[in-house]
Structures are given as structure tokens and as C-alpha cells.
Amino acid sequence: MAYSAEISRTSPTAILFLLDQSASMQEPFGGAEQRGDAAPSKARVLADVVNRLLQNLILRCAKEDGVRDYFYVGVIGYGERVQPLIRPAEEYRVAGDLVPISHLAERPLRLEERLKKVPDGKGGFVEQRVKFPVWFDPHAKNGTPMCQALDLAASMVRTWIDLHPHSFPPIVINITDGEATDGDPLRYAQQLRSFATDDGETLLFNVHLSSSEEPAVELPSSVDELPRDEYAVLLFQMSSLLPFTMRAAAEQEGYRVTMDTRGFVFNADPVALVRFLEIGTRPSTLR
Amino acid sequence: MHAPLVRTFWLPRDGNAPTACEDAFAVRPGWPFAAAVADGATESAFSGAWARHLVQCFCRDLPATPAALQQRLAQWRAAWQPDVPAALPWYVAVKLEEGAHAALLGLVVQPDGTWQAVAVGDAVLLHLRGNRLLAAWPIDDPDRFHHRPTLIxxxxxxxxxxxxxxxRWMPGDAFVLATDALGAWLLGDDPTLPLRLATDELARHVTAARRRRALRNDDVAAVVVHCPR
Structure with a gap:
């Protein structure tokens, strides 16, 4: 069965983030509680999203004696330039320009203190100070060379696949406001998705951060569920169908999924997407 | 009457060192006889140590009913202190806050011919008579195992x-307590294998089943209990 390869230290998989850093990301995010000028910029939300995705991935791999390298991670920024934002040290070059996740765990840019609501044991919540690791800050400048970014991602994915032909296929998570300025990203997305390991084709998931205030959409199965937004439709079409194993995990978490469900979210929290990757027993009480 | 005889079996997941095994078992010999297996969750830290703590507590306190186990849990939690390093990386601090998690299955066999079992999560108890499976509990279908069980x-x-x-048990009956991956495989294949195979043969079967992906590559542990004849 496709997409069933074990994800482990001996058989890791690759996760590649594509971060839209174009000038339009300075505009306010439409999915925030605050409206208008009070809303955070899409660039701020993107930084939060990618920092939380990395934090979640690391915590899934963390044990008392360190972080297990189930994942190798790459990050490509696209805006003023299209470039990898993290570089592997010389000893990791074998991973094809990707960084073992333990390496990222040990090297956040900084640790911020944030307030988190935790259950008080009596049915309510209390606020608790927690350390929040930050790897990326907001950045927004120039156009949106998404096609170039998908092209660079394709070449990184090909190198990884050459080195790991039997592994769970690479997962690419593109976080953007959707407006490519260098061509038709659908063609590049199709090309990227066509590179495959024995276990299946590369998965491309899209996270659409929009200024539109239409309701959030998570894991839609058809264009009818999307807001009336040409970029949302395009990003939906670019996104991979959720493979069976991830659909099953999504269903267990209460998501409504079908054979046509795609890895796409509109103005919503994408952390669930990385939770659906199965690496071992996960307590039902942990989100 | 002799107390039950036991055989134990465990194997870390392929690619892991034996010290990384997060499944645990314990046995209380004599009457009342008790055995327990526990399965520490991959996605929580200190879960191997927590699993070992749970099986030891079970075999010491013998809480043979759900109410008795619930009553003991607070005490078991309070008595557990993981071996925490002095300088905590941020991710270990978060994992410590989340706590360790494990599935637990405990069996108590009484000399009067009765037995009781308690379970949280997806470890499996097989009750065998002759070369036949009488019952599997709390899961009896290999397709009903998944990756998000309720744990302690x-x-x-x-x-x-x-x-x-x-x-009730009859003279010559056997019980197998198995953690989830092994339990699912035994239910789908041949639940009597642990009775018929020597430990090293069973290990070879498990390794071969992992290679052909009939058995999920996970830590496994089992206790085989032979009731007296």
C-alpha cells in the first residue's frame, strides 16, 4: 500500500517548508480575531505558523535523551530572493541540503516566553508561562516567485529521493497568500508532486493565509467548500489528496474526510497536517 | 497446588537498542499469581520508565478491578519521579509537563479457579485452552488497533x-499478555504461537513478520502464563 513506509530514524522522511516572504504579506490577516488595522500581518501569522509547525514536529520526535531524527527539514523563503533559509552543516550534506530535526531543536533563534491556557483540573483553564522557540521572524519584500520556489523544492526533493528511494515520500508545505507573480504555479506543483519514492509521490500541502475575512476552511474535498477566491481555488488544485493513512488519522481526530480530501487549509491552523504523520503510539489525550 | 509457571518475551523495535525498549512486564509468583505488561508511548518522554513503574506497582498492589486500579493511580503517580537531567532542553521541559504515557494490562489468577484482569489501552490478554483461543480481551479483532489509544x-x-x-480457569489453561503490535499480529495469525515456540524461535518469527510487514515495527513484550495441571 502506498504511503505506508515506516517513518523512523533508520527510515526518515523529508519535510520542506516554502515560506512566502513577498511584500503582499505585510497586509492584515483576515482570519484573526482582530479586524482591519488591528489584525496581525500575514507575514506575522506565517512566522507564527512555521514556528509552531517546527515546534510540533520536534516535540513529536523528542524523548528524554534527545530528539530522534524521524524528519529532515528544509526551509525555502521566496520574496526578494528564492533561497534556502537553513543550511546544513558540512557533516549533514549527505541528507541532500536538508537538516536533521534534532539540529533545529538545539538551535532556535531564541526562546520567547508566552502565556498558554492549560486545564486546571477542575474543568477550567489557567494561564501558564511556557517557552516558545522561534526560528523565523516576519519578512515581507518584493514579488512572489512561487514558481521558482516550487522549482527549487523539486530539485531538493529529487536529491532526497535519490538518497532515500524507499522512504515515506517527502512532504512539502507551502505557506502563502497565494498570489504568484512569476507564472502559473499549478504546472510547477504538478511537476513537484510527480517525483516519487517506492512508497508514493511527493505530497504538497498548501496553507493559504488570506486577507479575506471569509470563514476558515480545513481539509476541503471540493472547490464548493472554498471561499470565492481565485487563489484559494488554485492552491486547492495544487494540493495533494490526503493519503489513506493520513485520512484515517484525520478521521480519528474528528475531521470529515473523503477520498477527495486535499491537504489544504484556508486561514486555519495547519498543525493537524503534521500530526497525521504516524511515527508511533500517540496518547489520545495529546493533541 | 503449584502456582502458574511463566515465560517472558520482549524485543525492541528493529533499529533500536535493547535499552530503548519502552515495553515492560512484571510477574508476581506464588498465589495469588499476577502478571502485567505495559507499553510506553513513542510520543511521550520517560514512557519506558513509567511503563516499568506501572507493572511493578500492579504486581505489588494487585488491583484486580477497575475501581481498585482507579483508587491506586493517584498513589502510583505520586510515587513516581523520572530521572530528569539537570539542564533541561526546552523540548524535554515541554515533554515533562505533558507527562509520560503507557498502556497497562494486569492479570490476577486465584488458586480457587478464578481470574480477573484490568486494562487501560490496547495491550491484549489471550485465554487459551489446549490449542484453541477461548477469548481475547479487551480487543479481539486485529483491525481494531490504532495509534491513538487511551493511556495512563x-x-x-x-x-x-x-x-x-x-x-474461570481450568487446569492446563494458558494466558498470554501481549503489548499491541504483538497482540494484533497473534490475533491475525496464530494466537497459540507463544505456547508452541521457544523464546528464540518466537523472536525469529517476530523478526520475519516485521520484515514482511505483517507485524508493525514496534517494541513487543509478552508474558505467557501456564496454569497448573
Whole structure:
């Protein structure tokens, strides 16, 4: 069965983030509680999203004696330039320009203190100070060379696949406001998705951060569920169908999924997407 | 009457060192006889140590009903202190806050011909007579295992759902307590294998089943209990 390869230290998989850093990301995010000028910029939300995705991935791999390298991670920024934002040290070059996740765990840019609501044991919540690791800050400048970014991602994915032909296929998570300025990203997305390991084709998931205030959409199965937004439709079409194993995990978490469900979210929290990757027993009480 | 005889079996997942095995078992010899297996969750830290703590506590306190187990949990949690390094990386601090998690299955066999079992999570009890499976509990279908079981948390205040069952044993009966991956495979293949195979033969079967992906590559542990004749 496709997409069933074990994800482990001996058989890791690759996760590649594509971060839209174009000038339009300075505009306010439409999915925030605050409206208008009070809303955070899409660039701020993107930084939060990618920092939380990395934090979640690391915590899934963390044990008392360190972080297990189930994942190798790459990050490509696209805006003023299209470039990898993290570089592997010389000893990791074998991973094809990707960084073992333990390496990222040990090297956040900084640790911020944030307030988190935790259950008080009596049915309510209390606020608790927690350390929040930050790897990326907001950045927004120039156009949106998404096609170039998908092209660079394709070449990184090909190198990884050459080195790991039997592994769970690479997962690419593109976080953007959707407006490519260098061509038709659908063609590049199709090309990227066509590179495959024995276990299946590369998965491309899209996270659409929009200024539109239409309701959030998570894991839609058809264009009818999307807001009336040409970029949302395009990003939906670019996104991979959720493979069976991830659909099953999504269903267990209460998501409504079908054979046509795609890895796409509109103005919503994408952390669930990385939770659906199965690496071992996960307590039902942990989100 | 002699107390039950036991054979134990464990194997870390392929690619892991034996010290990384997060499945645990314990046995209380004599009457009442007790055995327990526990399965520490991959995605929580200190879960191997928590699993070992749970099986030892079970075999010491013998809480043979859900109510008795619920009653003991607070005490077991309070008595557990993981071996925490002095300088905590941020991710270990978060994992410590979340607590350790494990599935637990405990069996108590009485000399009067009765037995009781309790379970939280997806470890499996097989009751065998002759070369036949009488019952599997709390899961009897290999397709019903998944990756998000309810487990016992070391930090949770709440009470996890504990299941309980009981029955009668006959002379010569056997019980197998198995953690989830092994239990699922035995249910789908041949539940009598642990009775018929020597430990090293069973290890070879498990390794071969992992290679052909009939058995999920996970830590496995089992206790085989032979009731006296």
C-alpha cells in the first residue's frame, strides 16, 4: 500500500517548508480575531505558523535523551530572493541540503516566553508561562516567485529521493497568500508532486493565509467548500489528496474526510497536517 | 497446588537498542499469581520508565478491578519521579509537563479457579485452552488497533477509562499478555504461537513478520502464563 513506509530514524522522511516572504504579506490577516488595522500581518501569522509547525514536529520526535531524527527539514523563503533559509552543516550534506530535526531543536533563534491556557483540573483553564522557540521572524519584500520556489523544492526533493528511494515520500508545505507573480504555479506543483519514492509521490500541502475575512476552511474535498477566491481555488488544485493513512488519522481526530480530501487549509491552523504523520503510539489525550 | 509457571518475551523495535525498549512486564509468583505488561508511548518522554513503574506497582498492589486500579493511580503517580537531567532542553521541559504515557494490562489468577484482569489501552490478554483461543480481551479483532489509544498518564489528574473482566480457569489453561503490535499480529495469525515456540524461535518469527510487514515495527513484550495441571 502506498504511503505506508515506516517513518523512523533508520527510515526518515523529508519535510520542506516554502515560506512566502513577498511584500503582499505585510497586509492584515483576515482570519484573526482582530479586524482591519488591528489584525496581525500575514507575514506575522506565517512566522507564527512555521514556528509552531517546527515546534510540533520536534516535540513529536523528542524523548528524554534527545530528539530522534524521524524528519529532515528544509526551509525555502521566496520574496526578494528564492533561497534556502537553513543550511546544513558540512557533516549533514549527505541528507541532500536538508537538516536533521534534532539540529533545529538545539538551535532556535531564541526562546520567547508566552502565556498558554492549560486545564486546571477542575474543568477550567489557567494561564501558564511556557517557552516558545522561534526560528523565523516576519519578512515581507518584493514579488512572489512561487514558481521558482516550487522549482527549487523539486530539485531538493529529487536529491532526497535519490538518497532515500524507499522512504515515506517527502512532504512539502507551502505557506502563502497565494498570489504568484512569476507564472502559473499549478504546472510547477504538478511537476513537484510527480517525483516519487517506492512508497508514493511527493505530497504538497498548501496553507493559504488570506486577507479575506471569509470563514476558515480545513481539509476541503471540493472547490464548493472554498471561499470565492481565485487563489484559494488554485492552491486547492495544487494540493495533494490526503493519503489513506493520513485520512484515517484525520478521521480519528474528528475531521470529515473523503477520498477527495486535499491537504489544504484556508486561514486555519495547519498543525493537524503534521500530526497525521504516524511515527508511533500517540496518547489520545495529546493533541 | 503449584502456582502458574511463566515465560517472558520482549524485543525492541528493529533499529533500536535493547535499552530503548519502552515495553515492560512484571510477574508476581506464588498465589495469588499476577502478571502485567505495559507499553510506553513513542510520543511521550520517560514512557519506558513509567511503563516499568506501572507493572511493578500492579504486581505489588494487585488491583484486580477497575475501581481498585482507579483508587491506586493517584498513589502510583505520586510515587513516581523520572530521572530528569539537570539542564533541561526546552523540548524535554515541554515533554515533562505533558507527562509520560503507557498502556497497562494486569492479570490476577486465584488458586480457587478464578481470574480477573484490568486494562487501560490496547495491550491484549489471550485465554487459551489446549490449542484453541477461548477469548481475547479487551480487543479481539486485529483491525481494531490504532495509534491513538487511551493511556495512563503520569501527570493527568483525571481517571482514564479502565476496563475489567473476569472468568474461570481450568487446569492446563494458558494466558498470554501481549503489548499491541504483538497482540494484533497473534490475533491475525496464530494466537497459540507463544505456547508452541521457544523464546528464540518466537523472536525469529517476530523478526520475519516485521520484515514482511505483517507485524508493525514496534517494541513487543509478552508474558505467557501456564496454569497448573
Amino acid at each position: 498518564g503520569s501527570r493527568d489528574d483525571g481517571a482514564p477509562p479502565v476496563e475489567g473482566t473476569e472468568g
